[in-house]
Amino acid sequence: MAPAPVSITPRCPIRTTLELVGGKWRLLILHQLRGGALRFGELRRLLPDISEKILVQELRHLTDAGLLMRHNFGEVPPRVEYELTEAGRVALPLIEAVASFGQQYLRTMVSHERPGRPQA
Amino acid sequence: MAPAPVSITPRCPIRTTLELVGGKWRLLILHQLRGGALRFGELRRLLPDISEKILVQELRHLTDAGLLMRHNFGEVPPRVEYELTEAGRVALPLIEAVASFGQQYLRTMVSHERPGRPQA
């Protein structure tokens, strides 16, 4: 099978990022790999809500995009590890910014229960 | 009509951010407002690919979330401006990180055309 080349729309760097790591799971997967390689099953246990099929699919997307390296040990039972590439580690500050924004929002907004927007 | 309160799942700050500003358009809208308030029609012209309906819907979401302020001048024809709140300005460094990641990716990956992942 040919390596699916992850077509990106280069015009806008924000759109590029969204195409690469947008969606419900990709940032969470990359985040789990911040400390080093993990096996498939470890990722599944760390992200209990993701379905196996989607985890496979997203790992493949991230690998095709060059953000992850997939290491197949060729053993039986299967043993496969995923690890951030250099390009993948570039996403770590982004993930930090994402988490930081979420934290600040939770601190400032959820507590003081902002007013609703005016009706007209 | 009661102000729709934008339910967030507070457990994980990454998930919180995704619920707040995830999707195809929200970061782009916030980015356009970095320099100050804009009218609805100006946003529409700055983001020509977004449909009117989605623009309204996303502006409303961001307003309900407390990231935007909506200022209705009560004129006819209508004149409505949208502006970042304090909480919305907190998203600007996040957007910078998103754009920076996209730029670095485009520079390093798209040029040297990485190899595909191994077959097994």
Added chain:
DNA sequence: GTAGGTACTGACTTATAGGTAAGAAATGGC
């Protein structure tokens, strides 16, 4: 020989995001 672990695939379905197209309301210009 049956059961269990491991990474993965495929068929199928559901949920949600996003898009199209039409129109409402109120006013000014002609």
Added chain:
DNA sequence: GCCATTTCTTACCTATAAGTCAGTACCTAC
């Protein structure tokens, strides 16, 4: 009266994201 302008709504539809469930292959342990 008729048209244009502007923000927004509604009904309807399509596309894509995500999920469920069953099954494959190979080996080990019992």
